[in-house]
Amino acid sequence: MTTVTYSVPAMHCDHCTHTIEMEVGELQGVQTVKADLNTKKVQITFDTPASEQSIKALLSEIDYPAEGLITL
């Protein structure tokens, strides 16, 4: 299991966090998605077949591009 945290500056309301959590959560292999509106960060845990690449591609597709990987 891998955990990544991305900065997603495009999120600006509860609708955004809901969309992100729903769409990314549907990706096969994704275990949990937590979008935080205050910090504009999304924390995702995943296993194969999901990958950082597929998650970032999906975020771009739904117009919430990940601007950076935050290393904890």
Ligand SMILES: [Cu+2]
């Ligand atoms: Cu919004």
